[in-house]
Amino acid sequence: MGGHADNRARLDGLRAAQYDWDEPGLRAVLDGISAPDAVFRLAHPFGDMTGPLAFHDNALAVLKAAWPDVERRDWIVMAGEDENGIEWVGCGGHFVGTFLNPFLEIPPTGHLAHMRFHEFYRFENGRITEMQALWDIPEVMMQAGAWPMVPSLGREFCIPGPASGDGLIREARDPARSAASQQLIIDMLNHMKRHPSQGGPEVMEMPRFWHPRMNWYGPAGIGTGRGIEGFRNWHQIPFLAGMPDRGSKVAEITYHFFGDNDYAAVT
Known part of the structure; x- marks a missing residue:
């Protein structure tokens, strides 16, 4: 190691x-x-x-x-x-x-x-x-029945781990593969920020980045959406309606992206 x-x-x-x-x-x-x-x-x-x-x-x-x-x-x-x-x-x-x-x-x-x-x-x-x-x-x-706000639009449940089952045990980290996964996520995020300022949903090119049967696991209060339409309907569209300036303050945020084979993370 x-x-x-x-x-x-x-x-x-x-x-x-x-x-x-x-x-x-x-x-x-x-x-x-x-x-x-x-x-x-x-x-x-x-x-x-x-x-x-x-x-x-x-x-x-x-x-x-x-x-x-x-x-x-x-x-x-x-x-x-x-x-x-x-x-x-x-x-x-x-x-x-x-x-x-x-x-x-x-x-x-x-x-x-x-x-x-x-x-x-x-x-x-x-x-x-x-x-x-x-x-x-x-x-x-x-x-606990102590949630004081409106119900989530997405589905709330105890979410599972990765569908591939290799979240804990997988082959040794490959730097090139890890960097490619990280860059793919960064490219996806950059494309998503094009909407709505640069056009309709098509400018995000979501089918290029997202599997048609993917699950988007939002935090409690937002919930999970299935597929691109589920993500758009239960999270992105209402989110942008409430915070239309999303992505306008990137210079004020410090991101730490890193990759590990087919996975990428940011904090």
């Missing part, structure tokens, strides 16, 4: 510790793999936390208290470097457990609950220096 494979292997211990979820063991693994001043960035209400202990006590332990038998279930792990040579490992999956106590004031259900996560770990010299992550908290609110 070496490079990205090593980073991915280093994260295996942290992932396993969140499956077994032994508190002392989890804290020890997190401390061992992270730089002391690593920044862990989660969306509201958690925000940014500095140091592995702060991340554990203010986020992971909060989830554990609400779901005492919580475990982590990854369905994809990938690694690569962005255009600036920064090394990343990305993960996607669900936390699952019995919802017995309030979580962020969301009332418990007494039933199995699931919360999707997407996590991106920045590695420097073999240690985590930053995590950028989203926990799909609205997904939990919906399961």
Whole structure:
């Protein structure tokens, strides 16, 4: 192994510790793999936390208290470097457990609950220096009947992993293949930003990039759409109606794209 494979292997211990979820063991693994001043960035209400202990006590332990038998279930792990040579490992999956106590004031259900996560770990010299992550908290609110907004237009459900089944185990990363996957996604996004300012839906050339039977897995509150029409009807058209200036503030955003064989990610 070496490079990205090593980073991915280093994260295996942290992932396993969140499956077994032994508190002392989890804290020890997190401390061992992270730089002391690593920044862990989660969306509201958690925000940014500095140091592995702060991340554990203010986020992971909060989830554990609400779901005492919580475990982590990854369905994809990938690694690569962005255009600036920064090394990343990305993960996607669900936390699952019995919802017995309030979580962020969301009332418990007494039933199995699931919360999707997407996590991106920045590695420097073999240690985590930053995590950028989203926990799909609205997904939990919906399961608890505590969603205060209108229903999703798309289908809400516990989404599966990649259809190919190789999200966790696949051949060694090939740099050229990985770069091609990354560029394909960037080209797709650039084409999508052409609409509506440069013309109708045809300027996006979506059939060039999207499989006719693809699933677009939006976050809770948006939901899943099937195929190009499903994506357009249940997400893109209403999204653009609400935010017509989409794509106009790219200069204010820092993107980190990276590829791993047939997969690409951005944080």
